[in-house]
Amino acid sequence: MIMEKIPYVQSAAVGIFVKAGSADETEKNNGISHYIEHMLFKGTESRTARQIAEEVDRIGGNINAFTSKEATCYYIKTLDSNLKKACDILIDMFLHSRFDEAEMEKEKLVILEEMKMSEDQPDELVHDMLSELIFRNTPLEKQIIGTRQSLCSIGRQDILSYIGQEYVRDSIVVSIAGNFDEEEMYRYFEGRLSELAAGKETKAAAVCAYRPGYALKVKDVEQTHICMGLPGVSLKDDEMYYAMSLLNNVMGGTMSSRLFQNIREEKGLAYSVYSAATSHTNAGAFYIYAGINSAKVEEAIEGIACELRLLAEQGISEEELSVAKEQTKSSYIFGQESANGRMFSNGKNTLLLNEVRQPQRVLRDIDAVTMETVARAADKISDLSRYCVAVVSNRDWDIEAIMKRQCER
Secondary structure (H helix, E strand, C coil), X not given: CEEEECCCCCEEEEEEEECCCHHHCXXXXXXXXXXXXXXXXXEECCCEHHHHHHHHHHCCXXXXXXXXXXXXXXXXXXXXXXXXXXXXXXXXXXXXXXXXXXXXXXXXXXHHHHHXXXXXXXXXXXXXXXXXXXXXXXXXXXXXXXXXXXXXXXXXXXXXXXXXXXXXXXXXXXXXXXXXXXXHHHHHHCCCCCCCCCCCCCCCCCCCCCCCCEEEEECCCCCEEEEEEEECCXXXXXXXXXXXXXXXXXXXXXXXXXXXXXXXXXXXXXXXXXXXXXXXXXXXXXXXXXXXXXXXXXXXXXXXXXXXXXXHHHCCCHHHXXXXXXXXXXXXXXXXXXXXXXXXXXXXXXXHHCCCCCHHHHHHHHHCCCHHHHHXXXXXXXXXXXXXXXXXXXXXXXXXXXXXXXXXX
């Protein structure tokens, strides 16, 4: 349990984090973590789904949940005076959900609609396609929502077995942040999860040789959506983690970034163009996204390739690094200036890294990044030949041939 008191606010946020996500699933039960997340809102032994919603509204709270590759989180933010009532609701959902079979079948229909919605949003679809390419043959390859086939095959006993296996005490962190009585919350949660199993077997991290891949989906869309990426930096790699964050800021993290200025402002090829660095416990990815006119696909890839070649040849400047540090620090601080932000940050870091990264340390680590460290991060992402490419377009492109032409320049 991790608690952080913020005495100058009048709110509090509580989250229950579970170290179970799509990376813990099999091909057969892919999507079960996300399915369970949905089902915890569908009624407990003492509350119906409607009563859960009404009780949260009654205390002026906001309740939600999310599933990621490596974790699931259930949380409520409310007024500080109603924190204990929020905890009562959350714990009831977490420990006493009924998993009624009729409700399960209805929720499958909801998730199937969620799948359709994602497929109808090409910018989301292309990111999912790229993730499968980068993490091919590893647990991170699997999609969080699962597949139609895997979802439809999951039954009530599958859910109960998975919860018994994955929802164990050493894989759960309760995170609270805001204005509250720490001793009262400690007493409240003491022994509260004792009915759960103590632990589970540690899974060996999968090791698989990376190789670039290409994926194309032809759909009736107005734009072509391109997503290019390759392996990045893990959460555990402290030094390179911050260097990659800063390099991402320079390349495509802001309106003054290189990719934004080149692809959008100078060439007018895209409305949306950016880069991002994502990190998991033992792996990560760097990717570049652009939504462009379908007649300009090769021109856009050429523009991205030019920026990567420039990075390889010249690196970044001291001025760019300085600006990136200020941008990254401000984004981090903005995210920490709420009870929700602190609760999420503390819960995630404790669950995945078994530590809390204090703001002073994070800011210090960002400032400590050197030009030499950024140059090593640049070496990881500047070779165009190592990129996977996913495309959603209304035309049938030979993406591999386009990439080969750019790599030969």
